[in-house]
Amino acid sequence: MSDTDSFIDEVTEEVRRDRLFVMLKRYGWIGGLAVVLIVGGAAFNEYNKSKELAASQKLGDEMIAALSSEDESARAAELSAISAETPGGAAVLAMLQAGALAEADNLDEAVARLQTVSLNAELPLVYRHIASFKALGLQQDSLSSADRRLQFEALAQPGAPLALLATEQMALLDIEDGDVNAAIDRLKTIVEDAGVTADLKERATQVIVALGGKLDEAVTSEG
Structure with missing residues (x-):
């Protein structure tokens, strides 16, 4: 390489360094801002997590305290006075409130809480x-058999969370x-389902036998 070429390379490299320095001087604040945003975002997320955990613990403590009351009406009143900050917490609280209201013979209000x-x-x-x-x-005495059947059918769709329990109902x-034969057929589908729990399987089997139905030997041996 000639001295001229070497000199040109050195000048080119120097120009590149000068340009880089100018770019960093002009736009370096962007990198600094990015670091601040990343660190600030992580801190904000940790704060939110800590706040949500504290709220959940507070809600849990309040629900436990309310449930410790031995009087049904007092328990329902104490649970109704609690509020939750998250949708999931509010749902759990509403179901506990409904249970307490039902025990206090306030079925209409209990059903209303559950329906919300x-x-x-x-959710x-x-x-x-x-x-x-x-x-x-809670609506066994107030809702017709046909209406309950229609709603249980919706809950018994394949893949639904409570499909087997709804089928039992x-x-x-x-x-x-x-319709005893229809009942036996439904109960058999429960017993033969791979996802059935031991308690539900035993319960369905007992009803089948009580109704005069018979189970396959393979199914019986598995139980």
């Missing part, structure tokens, strides 16, 4: 289905309507 949860589209499906299931259980409605 079941109709809240912002996960499992919350809404549990609330619907509990509400239907539909089998009981079959028995109530005098």
Whole structure:
């Protein structure tokens, strides 16, 4: 390489360094701002997590204190005085309030609390289905068999969180309507389901036997 070429390379490199220095001097604040934003964002997230945890602990303590009351009416009143800051916490609280109201023989208000949860589209499906299931259980004497069947059918759709429990309730409605064969068939689908719990399987099996039905030997041996 000639001295001229070497000199040109050195000048070019120097120019590059000068340009880089000017760029950093002119736009370096952007990098600094990015660092501040990243650190600030992480701190804000940690603050939010800490705030949510504190709120959850406070809600849990208040619910436990209210549930410790031995008087049904007092328990319902204390639970009704509690408020929750998150949708999930509010849903759990509403279901506890409904339970206390039902124990205090205030079924209409209990059902109303549960229905607000079941109709809240912002909540996960499992919350809404549990609330619907509990509400239907409280309406055995006030809702017709046909209306309860229609709502339990919606809860018993494949893949639904409470599908097997809703199917069990539909089998009981079959028995109530005098359709024993339909009840046995429904209960068999529960027993044969891979996701059935031991308690539900045993309960369904006992009802099948009580109704005069028979189970496959393979299913019986698995139990």
